[in-house]
Amino acid sequence: MDEQSRLRVFLVDDHAMFRAGVRAELGAYVDVVGEASTVGQAVTAIAALQPDVVLLDVHMPDGGGRAVLESVRKSHPQVKFLALSVSDAAEDVIGLIRAGARGYVTKTIAPDDLADAIRRVADDDAVFSPRLAGFVLDAFAARPDAPVADPELDQLTNREREVLRLLARGYAYKEIAKELFISIKTVETHVSNVLRKLQMSNRYELSRWAADRRLV
Amino acid sequence: MRPTSPARRRLIAAHDPDRSPQKGTSLYAVRKLYRDPSRRLVAGVASGIAGHLGVPVYAVRVTFVALLPFDGLGALLYAVFWAVLSSAPGVLPKKRDKRQMLTYLALGLGVLLVQQMIGLGGGSNMFLGWLIAIIAIGAGIIWHLADPDRRRRWTSAVPNAPWLGAVVDETSRRSYLLRIVGGGACVIVGIIGISLVAAPHAGVGFTELLGGLLYALVALAGVALVIAPLLWRTFGQLRAERVGRIREQERAEIAAMVHDQVLHTLALIQRKAGDTKEVVRLARGQERTLRNWLYKPIASPTEKFSAAVEEIVAEVEDTYAIVVESVVVGDIDVSERVAALAAAAREALVNAARHAKVASVSLYAEVEADAISVFVRDRGVGFEPAAVGPDRHGVRGSIMGRMERHGGTSEIRSEPGNGTEVRLFMPTPEGRERHG
Secondary structure, three states: OOHHHOOEEEEEOOOHHHHHHHHHHHOOOOEEEEEEOOHHHHHHHHHHHOOOEEEEEOOOOOOHHHHHHHHHHOOOOOOEEEEEEOOOOHHHHHHHHHHOOOEEEEOOOOHHHHHHHHHHHHOOOOEOOHHHHHHHHHHOOOOOOOOOOOHHHHOOOHHHHHHHHHHHOOOOHHHHHHHHOOOHHHHHHHHHHHHHHHHHOOOHHHHHHHHHOOOO | OOOOOHHHHHHHHHHOHHHOHHHHOOOOOOOOOOEOHHHOOOOOHHHHHHHHHOOOHHHHHHHHHHOOOOOOHHHHHHHHHHHHOOEOOOOOOOOOOHHHHHHHHHHHHHHHHHHHHHOOOOHHHHHHHHHHHHHHHHHHHHHHHOOHHHHHHHHHHOOOOHHHHHHHOOOOHHHHHHHHHHHHHHHHHHHHHHHHHHOOOOOOOHHHHHHHHHHHHHHHHHHHHHHHHHHHHHHHHHHHHHHHHHHHHHHHHHHHHHHHHHHHHHHHHHHOOOOHHHHHHHHHHHHHHHHHHHHOOOOOOOOEHHHHHHHHHHHHHHHHOOEEEEEEEOOOEOOHHHHHHHHHHHHHHHHHHHHOOOOEEEEEEEEOOOEEEEEEEEOOOOOOHHHOOOOOHHHHHHHHHHHHHOOOEEEEEEOOOOOEEEEEEEEOHHHHHHHO
8 A cells, every 4th residue: 555545543542551552553554643532632633633534432531432423523524433442342332333433343453453444444334343243133133022113224134134143253354255155345335234224223122222321 | 149138138037947936936945925927917916925825816816805894904905915025036927817807806896885785894994994005005106116126227327326216217217207206196195094084183174284285295396496406417427427338338349359350360460471371361361350340240151041151251261361252142041952052162162272273263142033053263274074083072072962962953164274163053942843
């Protein structure tokens, strides 16, 4: 990849040690153009720098990553967000996804996988960890008693379900494409569709689940 | 893990045969007279006495009723017994038998009618007996407030004035106040009645009595005004102290967790800093413990499939120093088949940990209406399935054989250099019904 097309990445995390680590690891793949440790700093700096992708910590003082997302997304819709969390509990992440993040990875992710995820998010694709895929399958499970208001948004297609299952089983996009005899681009489309459903659906389980944890 | 709540402990005590009152009536134990509310018609006095004397309950009850005409002696005795006797320990009150009560009520009425007809007793003495009974009832209401465990709580709340504890204790202050006022009213009415009946010619008229009562009330109000701030302050202190105690308890729990686990792990990591694998194992184990402590409700691995999977994942991570990325969707109660599935999944994890030469393995388990599926996948060295000899017990016996024996199926996919995936399927009872 030549210098011109290197992605500009911004780091938001309240742990200086973690920021330094990520900066060192990602240096080979992308340009880390700035970092912030508080919500206020992040909002100002992102508006000024207009990075391609923001790596956003879920847990921070003053409202966490969600507060950053909510204040930046309206004014700068072209900036993509990738949530990073140490907790790996879907309930911590789902709020960020619903607020507009394009994906979620855990902080233990390997550097090249992280670079891959950043590239994917910059291309407007979605990034799901196995655990997030598992949660979505759970929340969208075909329960006979669940009322469906909007079939387009409230249900997953069989194909999407298959893709999510393979994601949850630890398959990479390339492997999923091979397993299902489809192209990588099609896999990406399926995952993006699932992300859209996850963000837009008012499915009963989703709202109840989110309300239980006071997220929406 | 969860501590038994006090209410539950009490319930257990009540059902514990070793602590039931029958034990107290054995030959060698000291026999103490209790009320027996488990066989009560009114308050369990008669059944308690009957149990103590070894005579039929109805005999005691009839005696009480028969004593009614003698200046209300039956009621008086009953009230006094009730006030003085405490309820047998560990006995839960039962619902009263209304029909039986009606019988004795009719009997009592009959006895009183007969008394009226033959003119036995009666007059002021008769009235006196009933008044004393009222006083006894009032006193009883107040005394029964102070049964031992209640008293202990008050004493710990306000060490130098237990009675104050009763008033400021938050949990049931209202009912205590109600009982104290009600009991007090009974006693006062009884005493005033007696003084009226016993000395009707002392020149104390109704008006004077009312005036006296009013003055007494004014005096009481004055006293209340004086001690109200004290009561209020004590109440506030008590609440602050309770909040402090809870906070202190939580702090101690967190401190214990940090001290016993986190600091210990950090010390171990420092000592083994050179051994990467061991450091990862320690960190991973500690992470799991903290995570469980922070987020997860505790389910027993012998009850829930998801908990069973978590347990085997933890065990394999600990033993083989690898990371297992586990995702479980849905849940089901553990049965013999489900346990077999979990055991096969464990075997698959162990195989991957031993032979795949990787740092992490993925496990995905999904519970659907018809079947449970488990996938264990690694990106390790893989092997040629056809080349595995029949002596390889791990795969054939522990995974495939186990699944088949319990009505499930298994499939192993592997190619050299491209990792291995073990797929396990077990039909649920529902699924077996549907598909025969």
